[in-house]
Amino acid sequence: MTTTAGRILVIDDDREIIRLLKSYLEQSGFTVLTAYNGQAGLQLMRSEQPMLVLLDLMLPDQDGYDLTRQARSEARLKAIPIIMLTARVEDMDKIIGLELGADDYITKPFNPREVVARVRSVLRRAADVRPPERSITSGPLALNPAQHQLTLNGQPVELTPTEFKLLHSLMENPGYAFTRSELVEKLFGYDHESLERTIDSHIKNIRRKIEPDVTNPIYIQTVYGIGYRFNGD
Numbered sequence: 625m626t627t628t629a630g631r632i633l634v635i636d637d638d639r640e641i642i643r644l645l646k647s648y649l650e651q652s653g654f655t656v657l658t659a660y661n662g663q664a665g666l667q668l669m670r671s672e673q674p675m676l677v678l679l680d681l682m683l684p685d686q687d688g689y690d691l692t693r694q695a696r697s698e699a700r701l702k703a704i705p706i707i708m709l710t711a712r713v714e715d716m717d718k719i720i721g722l723e724l725g726a727d728d729y730i731t732k733p734f735n736p737r738e739v740v741a742r743v744r745s746v747l748r749r750a751a752d753v754r755p756p757e758r759s760i761t762s763g764p765l766a767l768n769p770a771q772h773q774l775t776l777n778g779q780p781v782e783l784t785p786t787e788f789k790l791l792h793s794l795m796e797n798p799g800y801a802f803t804r805s806e807l808v809e810k811l812f813g814y815d816h817e818s819l820e821r822t823i824d825s826h827i828k829n830i831r832r833k834i835e836p837d838v839t840n841p842i843y844i845q846t847v848y849g850i851g852y853r854f855n856g857d
Contacts, residue, residue: 631672632743633657635665635691636680636709641732645678648736649743662686666694669701676747678739681710681721689724696725705746709734719822722786728812760795762856765834765843767795776834786811787830790823791854794844798856801847827852 632654634645646656657672659665662683669677681688688708695701708721708729718729727746730739759768764777769792774781783791793810794802804820827844835841845855
């Protein structure tokens, strides 16, 4: 029986990028699996169960968004961390990937040493096993981290993984004014300036789902010049 420990799957149609990443990852002690299109990559995810996937956004047969969406819909694959590799630099492209369940993104061209560092960071987060956290309630809102569930007036509220992490961080610290930089750090394990503006989009989406009036929010309040805070009981 083979072990999945240390196995990284790289899915990219650029053979030079695969060669470069394979070399640096193997030097760092990882075993590297490779695929040059989405279908082959998905098959390897199913058969080999790698510990992490480096996924190019632009593939010849399907884009990385579709592959991520499919992987997150399958019980055996949804927990595998995915880092997107993309030449797109628009915030909306990054938001879409994170909303679909990607764990991180790296913009091309990249330094392969940074890729290895980000792989290690995502794997540390994935392996961070903590005791079950207590449920948090605030008026009609109830957030249960163990079940990854939010309810409003007893009714479930559907949140993306990123939205859930963000709301959890805010509700854990009621009244504390988080900067965007601090929220990025909590979500991804490192500060990345280019991600700070995406926090605003996530907050907007959460407010739309939980606030009685999004134009006058009572739960997630904007602290002008700083960031956001949760107005808890």
